[in-house]
Amino acid sequence: MNLSIILPTYNERDAINALISEIYEILEVQPFNFEIIIVDDNSPDGTYKEVAEQWKGNPRVRPLLREKEKGLATAILHGIRHSEGEKVIVMDTDFNHPPKLIPLLVNITDYFEIASCSRYVIGGGMETSRFRYFGSKVFNKFVHYTLKMQTTDNLSGYYCFKKEVLDGLPAEKIFFGYGDYFIRFLYVMQRMKHPIIEIPVVYKDRLGGLSKTDLKSEFFRYFRSVLNIKLGIWKLN
Numbered sequence: 001m002n003l004s005i006i007l008p009t010y011n012e013r014d015a016i017n018a019l020i021s022e023i024y025e026i027l028e029v030q031p032f033n034f035e036i037i038i039v040d041d042n043s044p045d046g047t048y049k050e051v052a053e054q055w056k057g058n059p060r061v062r063p064l065l066r067e068k069e070k071g072l073a074t075a076i077l078h079g080i081r082h083s084e085g086e087k088v089i090v091m092d093t094d095f096n097h098p099p100k101l102i103p104l105l106v107n108i109t110d111y112f113e114i115a116s117c118s119r120y121v122i123g124g125g126m127e128t129s130r131f132r133y134f135g136s137k138v139f140n141k142f143v144h145y146t147l148k149m150q151t152t153d154n155l156s157g158y159y160c161f162k163k164e165v166l167d168g169l170p171a172e173k174i175f176f177g178y179g180d181y182f183i184r185f186l187y188v189m190q191r192m193k194h195p196i197i198e199i200p201v202v203y204k205d206r207l208g209g210l211s212k213t214d215l216k217s218e219f220f221r222y223f224r225s226v227l228n229i230k231l232g233i234w235k236l237n
């Protein structure tokens, strides 16, 4: 298997099948094998059922249901662990992350081990909220100066990587919490000197459903996560 797309969902019934269809149409004309893995945390709106019914009998679309555990980062790790692809793409399931970048991400990871989408390289941006765009930009500067990270968008969460970069690593020590897991992921990858390229992305408006991000509490979580790395309170080994 060449590529696994991981789609974490929580109450995304409105748009999830449209997103899977769009990804599917992009991928079925590509010269590589793929699977699309949906990791749903037993969403009350019935996201899992919606996907399972729509794609029944199609082995390329694999909905996974987590009945006990909840949380974005552990859902992504669950998907990665159940995936068969040599490369993995992780993305939001509400159309914030445009699927048209998928072929580019897959091709460019032949040359770089990780391709991470960024709102802060030339050509990137955010159609959704100016407040979040600039707030995130300032936070990313803070991450840059505190942890000496070279990546410009450490909260993106739309990326492709060769799965082997996680070989031998205690991945559960990276993949916990919410969007802050991505700071830890990029931090570890940069410390391990894996080649990373940033690709410009323009975030689109969420299509349907409700946001799961509570800006204030997430900001404090992200801030704490960065300080924990800096002060050595968080360590990989």
Ligand SMILES: Nc1nc2c(ncn2[C@@H]2O[C@H](COP(=O)(O)OP(=O)(O)OP(=O)(O)O)[C@@H](O)[C@H]2O)c(=O)[nH]1
Residues within 6 Å of the ligand: 008, 009, 010, 011, 012, 039, 040, 041, 070, 071, 072, 075, 091, 092, 093, 094, 096, 128, 206, 210, 211, 212, 213
């Ligand atoms: N499986 C799983 N997925 C989650 C969980 N929380 C969020 N997600 C998914 O993670 C992605 C990001 O969540 P969003 O609510 O879109 O967060 P956001 O992009 O910061 O906020 P918006 O601007 O509203 O799009 C979406 O695909 C969600 O469905 C969770 O606890 N479990």
Ligand SMILES: [Mg+2]
Residues within 6 Å of the ligand: 092, 093, 094, 096, 206
């Ligand atoms: Mg979103």
